[in-house]
Amino acid sequence: MAEQIIFYVLAVIITVFSILAVTSKQIIRSATYLLFVLLGTAGLYLLLGFSYLFAVQIAVYAGGIMVIFIFAILLTNRPGENVKSELPIRRLVALVTSVAGLAFCGHIIYWNVKKVIQLPLMEELTPQKLGHIMMGTDKYQYLLPFEMISILLLACIVGAIMVARRR
Amino acid sequence: MLLNYSHPLEISNLTTWLDTTLRSSMPEFWVLFIEFALVIVALLTAYAVIALILIYAERKITAFFQARYGPNRVGKWGLLQSLADMIKILLKEIVKITRSDRFLFFAAPFFMIVASMATFGAIPFGKGLLAVDFNIGVLYVTAVSSVGIIGVLLAGWSSNNKYSMIGAMRSGAQFVSYELSAGFALMTIVVLAGTMQFSELIEGQRYCWNIFNGHISSIIAFVIYLISGHAETNRGPFDLPEAESELTAGYHTEYSGLQFGFYYLAEYLNMFIIASIATTVFLGGFLPIQVQGWDAFNGIMDFIPSYVWFFAKTAVLIFLSLWVRWSFPRLRIDQLLNLEWKYLLPINLVNIVVMVILVLTGLTLKDLFGII
Numbered sequence: 237m238a239e240q241i242i243f244y245v246l247a248v249i250i251t252v253f254s255i256l257a258v259t260s261k262q263i264i265r266s267a268t269y270l271l272f273v274l275l276g277t278a279g280l281y282l283l284l285g286f287s288y289l290f291a292v293q294i295a296v297y298a299g300g301i302m303v304i305f306i307f308a309i310l311l312t313n314r315p316g317e318n319v320k321s322e323l324p325i326r327r328l329v330a331l332v333t334s335v336a337g338l339a340f341c342g343h344i345i346y347w348n349v350k351k352v353i354q355l356p357l358m359e360e361l362t363p364q365k366l367g368h369i370m371m372g373t374d375k376y377q378y379l380l381p382f383e384m385i386s387i388l389l390l391a392c393i394v395g396a397i398m399v400a401r402r403r
Numbered sequence: 404m405l406l407n408y409s410h411p412l413e414i415s416n417l418t419t420w421l422d423t424t425l426r427s428s429m430p431e432f433w434v435l436f437i438e439f440a441l442v443i444v445a446l447l448t449a450y451a452v453i454a455l456i457l458i459y460a461e462r463k464i465t466a467f468f469q470a471r472y473g474p475n476r477v478g479k480w481g482l483l484q485s486l487a488d489m490i491k492i493l494l495k496e497i498v499k500i501t502r503s504d505r506f507l508f509f510a511a512p513f514f515m516i517v518a519s520m521a522t523f524g525a526i527p528f529g530k531g532l533l534a535v536d537f538n539i540g541v542l543y544v545t546a547v548s549s550v551g552i553i554g555v556l557l558a559g560w561s562s563n564n565k566y567s568m569i570g571a572m573r574s575g576a577q578f579v580s581y582e583l584s585a586g587f588a589l590m591t592i593v594v595l596a597g598t599m600q601f602s603e604l605i606e607g608q609r610y611c612w613n614i615f616n617g618h619i620s621s622i623i624a625f626v627i628y629l630i631s632g633h634a635e636t637n638r639g640p641f642d643l644p645e646a647e648s649e650l651t652a653g654y655h656t657e658y659s660g661l662q663f664g665f666y667y668l669a670e671y672l673n674m675f676i677i678a679s680i681a682t683t684v685f686l687g688g689f690l691p692i693q694v695q696g697w698d699a700f701n702g703i704m705d706f707i708p709s710y711v712w713f714f715a716k717t718a719v720l721i722f723l724s725l726w727v728r729w730s731f732p733r734l735r736i737d738q739l740l741n742l743e744w745k746y747l748l749p750i751n752l753v754n755i756v757v758m759v760i761l762v763l764t765g766l767t768l769k770d771l772f773g774i775i
């Protein structure tokens with residue numbers, strides 16, 4: 237019962253702040269509302285028992301990406317000013333795109349929910365086990381994608397330095 | 404009554420007794436509910452009381468370093484000074500700033516205090532005095548403490564004051580940089596101990612603390628952790644965000660009353676948290692000093708309750724932090740960032756590799772001398 241209550245509280249937090257993040261007129265407030273959404277998602281992971289994902293969600297999104305977002309917003313011109321409303325035609329395009337996205341995601345979720353219910357319960361995911369999964373080369377182990385991502389990140393860092401140094 | 408007579412002073416006796424009494428008379432749900440509520444109340448009280456003690460200790464020790472008396476009027480030896488300050492800060496008016504973002508202005512201190520509180524909750528204070536024991540404990544602590552910086556950035560922005568803003572930006576840059584070093588230093592010890600769970604980390608250090616176990620590498624990691632932890636709390640020689648005369652008090656210039664109190668409290672408690680994480684990870688946490696084979700000595704040491712050991716070790720580290728604070732001149736912002744990115748981080752990365760080699764080739768003290 238307690239889990240149900242916590243789930244509904246988190247769900248309400250996520251929904252309300254998602255809507256606020258999109259409808260807010262000030263960009264810095266949008267960022268703050270988005271932060272609440274990300275924290276709520278972290279709470280969902282904790283509720284599911286994935287404490288590793290919970291910590292990573294907070295460290296990467298709340299502690300890393302959101303700080304960068306806020307830094308970037310603070311460095312832009314007049315972050316406190318209200319954003320102007322878009323043209324009607326662009327609003328229409330945005331509406332169509334979001335409805336299409338919703339339909340796409342809804343389709344995937346609808347067809348996969350039944351499969352998820354039939355999956356066996358997972359045992360606790362310890363950091364040791366996770367390390368073996370990430371760093372192994374056997375079946376269902378992911379060394380190659382892991383290294384690919386690190387190369388991608390390295391390329392991003394080098395690119396960022398190049399962009400920043402060009403005067 | 405399940406009193407364990409070999410450790411009569413442990414608080415875990417009391418908690419075990421409470422748990423059995425509640426369970427004998429109530430359904431599971433309500434037992435858990437009451438226990439959670441008690442844990443929350445205990446942690447909040449501990450948070451406030453430790454802050455008061457730290458403020459008094461800091462003022463006295465600072466006075467000692469500067470050859471003054473320190474607080475000595477309120478109560479015997481000024482003991483009630485920080486209590487009086489607390490009452491004053493609670494009664495002060497909360498000033499509203501015109502043309503500022505009211506919502507963010509009020510929300511910002513909560514980020515700071517919640518992040519600090521969530522980290523505080525994960526500290527093992529003694530045997531059985533551990534509120535949460537995640538299997539990713541070390542990662543949890545580094546992750547949750549990083550949320551506090553958002554409070555600083557938002558405070559700086561929503562104060563509608565360019566000095567607060569500059570202070571916040573500096574504080575943000577400093578925190579983001581030094582967080583990296585602190586995390587890597589902790590990871591070095593995770594490599595050594597092979598676990599991130601606090602209870603296992605402590606249990607593994609019974610006869611050989613991690614700082615001795617990994618000798619060279621551990622000591623380097625310990626020093627780096629203390630430096631970067633010190634920098635993370637914006638104190639000591641690293642208090643640039645609020646230091647330079649043109650910045651007044653940095654990001655919390657516009658805050659008054661309890662809201663300022665939140666920042667003040669969080670700063671002191673972060674000092675305590677850094678010290679206690681260092682104690683837990685490097686210095687054996689709440690375990691007493693024990694030597695393998697000396698059973699009589701171990702028995703005597705074990706008689707001293709675990710929380711006394713924990714607070715004693717933490718107090719030594721806090722004293723060290725204050726000593727550093729009043730001994731070194733303040734760094735400039737470029738020196739501060741150079742120290743992190745050009746010295747600490749490369750040293751740290753090499754240090755992790757050294758630690759991996761030590762562990763793989765069996766050159767840790769435990770392997771060399773066959774300590775359990």
